[in-house]
Amino acid sequence: xxxxxxxxxxxxxxxxxxxxxxxxxxxxxxxxxxxxxxxxxxxxxxxxxxxxxxxxxxxxxxxxxxxxxxxxxxxxxxxxxxxxxxxxxxxxxxxxxxxxxxxxxxxxxxxxxxxxxxxxxxxxxxxxxxxxxxxxxxxxxxxxxxxxxxxxxxxxxxxxxxxxxxxxxxxxxxxxxxxxxxxxxxxxxxxxxxxxxxxxxxxxxxxxxxxxxxxxxxxxxxxxxxxxxxxxxxxxxxxxxxxxxxxxxxxxxxxxxxxxxxxxxxxxxxxxxxxxxxxxxxxxxxxxxxxxxxxxxxxxxxxxxxxxxxxxxxxxxxxxxxxxxxxxxxxxxxxxxxxxxxxxxxxxxxxxxxxxxxxxxxxxxxxxxxxxxx
Ligand SMILES: [Zn+2]
Numbered sequence: 001x002x003x004x005x006x007x008x009x010x011x012x013x014x015x016x017x018x019x020x021x022x023x024x025x026x027x028x029x030x031x032x033x034x035x036x037x038x039x040x041x042x043x044x045x046x047x048x049x050x051x052x053x054x055x056x057x058x059x060x061x062x063x064x065x066x067x068x069x070x071x072x073x074x075x076x077x078x079x080x081x082x083x084x085x086x087x088x089x090x091x092x093x094x095x096x097x098x099x100x101x102x103x104x105x106x107x108x109x110x111x112x113x114x115x116x117x118x119x120x121x122x123x124x125x126x127x128x129x130x131x132x133x134x135x136x137x138x139x140x141x142x143x144x145x146x147x148x149x150x151x152x153x154x155x156x157x158x159x160x161x162x163x164x165x166x167x168x169x170x171x172x173x174x175x176x177x178x179x180x181x182x183x184x185x186x187x188x189x190x191x192x193x194x195x196x197x198x199x200x201x202x203x204x205x206x207x208x209x210x211x212x213x214x215x216x217x218x219x220x221x222x223x224x225x226x227x228x229x230x231x232x233x234x235x236x237x238x239x240x241x242x243x244x245x246x247x248x249x250x251x252x253x254x255x256x257x258x259x260x261x262x263x264x265x266x267x268x269x270x271x272x273x274x275x276x277x278x279x280x281x282x283x284x285x286x287x288x289x290x291x292x293x294x295x296x297x298x299x300x301x302x303x304x305x306x307x308x309x310x311x312x313x314x315x316x317x318x319x320x321x322x323x324x325x326x327x328x329x330x331x332x333x334x335x336x337x338x339x340x341x342x343x344x345x346x347x348x349x350x351x352x353x354x355x356x357x358x359x360x361x362x363x364x365x366x367x368x369x370x371x372x373x374x
Contacts, residue, residue, distance in 0.1 A: 001026070003371065004040035005355065008051035012346045013260075013328040020051065024353040027115075027370035031349055046357055046366075052327050053347050054088025054354025054369055055308040056334040058161065059121060059210065059238055059265035061093050061281065063272040063307070068092045069101075069282055072108060079116070081273035082266070085307035086330075088354035088369035089118050089344055091161055093267075095282035096124025096135035099147060103154035110158035116369050118338060119160030122151065123209070124282075126174065127189035128165035133214040134295055134302035135189065136283045143174035152181050159183050160338055163209045165190035166200035179204030184338055186238070187225055189214045197228035201235055207337050208237045210267055211254060213245050213301070230257040236337040238265045239329075241314045242306040244292055248318040255321060255329075263334040264311040269293055269303035313362045323362075 003024045010020035010032070021037035023030045031038070061067060063081035066074040079090055094105050102122065109120040124135045126143040141147065143164060152159060162178055163186045164171055175185045187200050188209025193216075208229040216224040229235045241251055241264050255262050266272065270279045271288040278296070279286045281303055285296040291305045308330050315326035332345030343352055357366035367374040 002030070002040040002042070004037055004043045005051060006037045006043060006045055007048060008046045009048060010347055011050050011052050011323055011327050012348075013324065013332040014346060014348070015324060022051065022347055022355070024371050027353055029347065029349055029351045029353050032347060049360075049365060050358040050362070051347065052356050052358060053331040053345055054352070054356055054367070055086045055312075055330040056089045056118075056344055057082065057087045057266055057308055058091050058207075058263055058334045058337055059093050059123070060090055060268050061095065061303055062270040063268050063274070065270050065274045067270045067280060067282075068094060069097070069105065072112060075109075075112065075117075076114070078270070079114075082268070082307060083116070083367060083369065083374045084364070085273070085309045086356040086364045086367055087308050088356070088367065088374075089116055089352075091118050091121040093121040093123050096127060096132075096139040097282055098139055099125070099141075099150065102151060106151065106155040106158060110156040118340070119158045120155060121161040121163070122159060123163045123189070126162070126164045126168060126171070128167055128191045131165070131189050131191055131214045133189060133300060134281050134284055134286070139283070142168050143170050145170065145173065145177065148174050148177055152178070161186060161207070163188040164200070164205070165192065166196050166205070167192040172199060172203045175200055175203040175205050187229070190225060191216060192225050194223040194225070194228050197225040198232070201228065201232050206235055208235060210240050210245065210265065211237045212250065213240065230254075233261070236261050236263050236333060238263050240265060240267045240304055240306065241311040241319070242304045243314060243318065245301060245304065248314070251315075251319045255319065255325065259325075260328065260333060262329050263337055264308065264315065264329045265334070266306040266308055266311065267304050268306050272305045272307060309356075309358075309362070309364045316362060
């Protein structure tokens with residue numbers, strides 16, 4: 001079965017091509033070009049709309065009233081919401097919970113059998129208490145070697161990302177073990193200094209979890225984790241561009257300081273694509289009003305109600321990025337954070353047939369993943 005997309009304005013990290021065509025065979029892009037297109041079993045005339053790679057979300061907790069903590073059916077229901085907004089490949093993020101609960105969740109994710117799920121992201125439990133954000137204090141712990149080994153065993157290879165506070169005892173050793181096991185290690189929910197963060201990167205950490213949120217900010221005498229990440233070209237930096245977590249002018253600073261290294265993430269909780277009201281994030285109660293999620297009775301932000309198409313629009317309109325740079329931040333850059341840049345993040349031969357169609361106001365009008373229309 002082959003499908004031809006024709007008359008597209010292609011836009012990916014490699015730039016824009018007009019009158020673009022793309023031939024898909026099975027779950028893979030077989031060929032691309034512009035002008036006269038080859039024949040195919042089925043043709044989709046996209047009539048001059050933008051065709052961009054499917055979005056990759058490195059950090060997400062749920063949507064549509066469903067949380068990833070609540071088992072396979074809830075994971076599927078939440079991902080269905082994000083897929084309608086252009087996210088074709090996802091990590092399933094888990095908040096801090098007792099070790100046994102996390103192990104069960106990891107085992108369940110390993111057995112999902114969904115090729116669009118790239119694996120699990122353990123956001124907790126190895127977080128620094130004063131920067132715990134919306135993670136339950138009772139479930140935070142130090143990354144003891146035995147606990148790290150147990151989690152890796154339970155994950156059966158499905159653990160793709162983990163957030164660690166490098167200022168915790170044993171953190172650097174844990175980072176080395178996890179990197180050796182093929183896990184992308186992120187620095188986050190931390191009180192780490194500039195120097196401690198540099199040590200984490202030297203130990204193999206390659207990502208910064210939601211930059212600026214749940215970590216010391218930039219001070220002129222204490223540059224902190226964000227400047228350490230800006231300076232290290234191996235490191236990719238997550239940003240939650242929902243207009244609430246980071247000011248658009250600070251987001252612009254980040255894109256200028258780390259070109260090609262900002263990955264927009266949703267950090268979405270169950271209220272994304274749903275209504276305001278009362279929700280759970282792991283074991284904690286959350287209230288959502290006007291799309292802003294906080295731990296009930298506090299001002300502590302508890303995830304977002306963002307989808308990646310919305311983040312893309314904000315990157316263009318609020319931050320003033322070029323459409324190319326904005327698309328890169330939801331496609332190739334997050335794929336690179338997982339070492340998947342040879343298969344995901346571009347509309348090119350040999351890449352996964354994941355594509356999003358967008359109208360001239362950057363609204364999603366069609367989504368395909370692994371060659372199938374969603
Ligand atoms: Zn977080």
